[in-house]
Amino acid sequence: MNDLVQRTVTGCIYVALLIAGTAIHPVVFAVIFAAMLFFTQLEFYQLVENAGSSPRKHVGLTLGLLLFGTCFGMVHGFIPQNAFLIFIPVLTILFLFETFRDNSKEIQNSSVTLTGFVYVAVPFSLLNFIVYPDYPETPEFFPWILMGVFFIVWVYDSMAYLVGSMFGKHKINEKISPNKTWEGFTAGAIFALVMGVLNAVIFQEPDIINWIIIAVIVVAFGTLGDLFESKIKRKLNVKDSGSVLPGHGGLLDRLDSLLFVIPVIYVWLTFSGNL
Known part of the structure; x- marks a missing residue:
């Protein structure tokens, strides 16, 4: 199959899946995004494993799904509002696990396990609060x-x-990402701002100022997220994080910008009174 055709078909399926997961029903949202969290976090752990680390994948993946489920339960009132606090002692205990492993890289292994949790699971879990903007009222x-x-x-x-x-x-930074250029960045930024204005018309809320600020956040932190993942791949000498999306690579390749964008948008929406 022609690379462009393959990339287009895969991209359409990927976009349709995200739209379905976002718009159809809360249960569909939970299933699709929990699954994407799991496989994206798994891709990250597989990447660092190729570099010689030994993250506690099962622990990290389990904690990631538990955090998502906890946040989902919080916005639905199934569990107390402060239930997420349980993860503070749990993550501390995670580091103690390494002391019982016969491995000379205890700190490194604990660190990459925690990094996968913070880098992937936390942004995905915050999506629960973005789709329930009036929580807890x-x-x-x-x-x-x-x-x-x-x-x-x-x-x-x-x-x-x-x-x-x-x-x-x-080039923006040829050593980190040789294909990213200032021309592409500028064009993307302009169209992102236009889309922000259109969102204000389509969805009505939040207002146009907030949508423009959200667009600026996407441009700034989306680019940083993309460069961050590119840096990881360059260090590990791999082209893609996986192959689950033919023509696009792995889920981490497609979601790298969102992983940086979502936490910042969540903070902005909270401080601006939209959450």
Whole structure:
């Protein structure tokens, strides 16, 4: 199959899956995004394993799913609002596990296990609060803010890729990501801002100022997230984080920008009174 056709087909399926997971029903949201959390976090652990580390994958993956489930239960009122605090002592105990392993890289192994949890599981878990913006007052499922964020990310990534591929000459950082150019970045940023304005019209809330700020966050932190994952792959001398998405690589390759964007958007929405 032609690479462009393969990339397009896979991309359409991926986008359809995210839209379905966001818009159909809270249970569908939980199933799809919990699954994506699991496989994205697993990809990260497999990457660092190839570099010689031995993360406690089962512990990290279990904790990641438990955090997502805890946040899901909190917004639905199934469990207390402060239930997430249990993860503070649990993560501390995680480091103690390494003292009982016959391994000379105890601190490194604990660190990469915790990194996978913070890098992947925390952003995915925060999605629960973004789709329930009135929590804890009203348990009303409102997925449109998250949908709008996805629209901005997809427009930014797509236009940056297209313009960078056709007209890009000035590299942002060739040592980290040789294909990313300032021309692509500029085009992506412009279209992201336009999409932010359109989101204000399509979804009505939050207001246009907030959508523009969200677009700026996507451009800034999405780029940093992309460069961060590119740096990891360059250090490990791998092209993709996986092969689950033909033509695109792995889930981590597609979600790297979102992993940096979601926590910052959550903080902004909270401080601005939209959550």
